[in-house]
Amino acid sequence: MSRRMLTVVAATLLALSLGVIGATLPVPFVALGPGPTYDTLGDYEGAPIIDVADLPTYPTSGHLNMTTVSVTDKLSLFTALAFWLSPERRLVPREPIFPSDRTTQEVQDENAAQFTSSELNAVSAALHELGTPASVVVVGVVPDSPADGLLELQDQIVSVDGVPVTTAEAVTEQLGGSLPGQTASLVIRRAGEELTVPVVLGTRPDRPQGFLGITPGLGPLPDTDVTISLGGIGGPSAGLMFALGVVDKLTPGELTGGTFVAGTGSIGPSGAVSAIDGVPFKMIAAREVGATVFLVPAANCEEAVATAPDGLTLVRVDTLDDAVGSLDALRDGAPTPAC
Incomplete structure (x- = not known):
């Protein structure tokens, strides 16, 4: 075989080897990009x-x-x-998203739990915004806390240490004078029992009271129900849009006035919106499906x-009440808080 042929063969083998390596060698990164969007008013x-x-x-x-x-x-x-090379994607280290000390399933379970909690927070925030008669319910349980394994999401809290509670704040106030090691007695209603x-x-290191x-x-009163169902999604960031969907369905008039609104933001049980x-x-995904208005947490x-x-018109929101007021203003052609 001639020297030229040997060179061609060697170069071909090298190129093939590099191709195989490039196609199979894993890298410690994940790619982020626009995800699907879902209309909370739809199906x-x-x-x-x-x-x-x-x-x-x-x-x-x-x-x-x-948006996701x-x-x-x-x-x-x-x-x-x-x-x-894609302008709509970003490579980020894999470790913060899929920590090496947890399995992929554990990460997915944690994201699903956050999503469930965001749904409950959204219902709570909407009922709080509307002043609708409601029950006091558990919308979040801290992992490995004293309540973990004893109390469950959506448990209705009837009383704490014999004192009836009718607001979320009353639960916190009732436990305000407690100390670590004391036993709190909660009467709850679960599945009708x-x-x-x-x-x-x-x-907890940041407070002297019992934790x-x-x-x-x-949450809804026992004879009523508001449920949010959307499978395969994780994380807390849909809370704001879920809460707005509940508000729109429970109030006369049309909150959007027919406008295509999208947005993001986690929400607390009383309506505070977080980054x-x-x-x-998410903005790219919103614009691609036709949104013209995007609700943005103030911190973002x-x-x-x-x-x-x-x-895409950006509207800044700090609370659910801000978001409702801004949508009312948009519908009426009035100015809205801009980023």
Whole structure:
């Protein structure tokens, strides 16, 4: 075989080897990008995303779309390079998203739990906004806290240490004078059955009082129901849009006035809106499906302004009440708080 032929063969084998390595060698990154969006006023798999039972509801129009971020894992060197070159994708280290000390299933379970809690917080915030008669319910349980394993999401809290509670704040106030090591007695209603649950209070470094480990919020009265159903989504960032969907369904008139509104933001049980991750990708996803207005948590405004796609009006929100007021203003052609 001639020297030239040997060179060609060697170069071909090298190129093939590099191709195989590039196509199979894993890299410690994941790719973030625009994910699917869902209209909280619409349906998912043939059923309403927000379903209200035994409460007056009203027609809605327009869109109130929650937005998501896609996460592409198990990248090869070549696919990572392709994502790196895409203006709509970003490579980030894999470790913060899929920690090496937890399995993928554990991460997915944690994200699903956050999503469930965001749904409950959204209902609580909407009922709080509307002043609707409501029950006090558990909307969050801190993992490994004294309440973990004893209290469950959606447990209705009837009383604490013999004192009836009718607001989420009353639960916190009732435990305000407690000390670590004391036993709090909670009467709860679960699946129609009333139970007494004693919980030995723990400690937290930031407070001297006893630590129970729940987030109390508002839920529908026992004879009514507001449920949010959307599978396969994780994390807390849909709370604001879910809460707006509940408000729109429970109030006369159309909150959006027919406008295509999208947004993001986690929400507390009383309506406070908090910052989230992935705003640039969520805005891209919103614009691609036709949104013209995007609701942004105030703490995310700087990032949103720097990356907003053309044709998308940004509206700053600190609370659910802010968001409702801004949508009312948009419908009436009035100014709204801008980022």
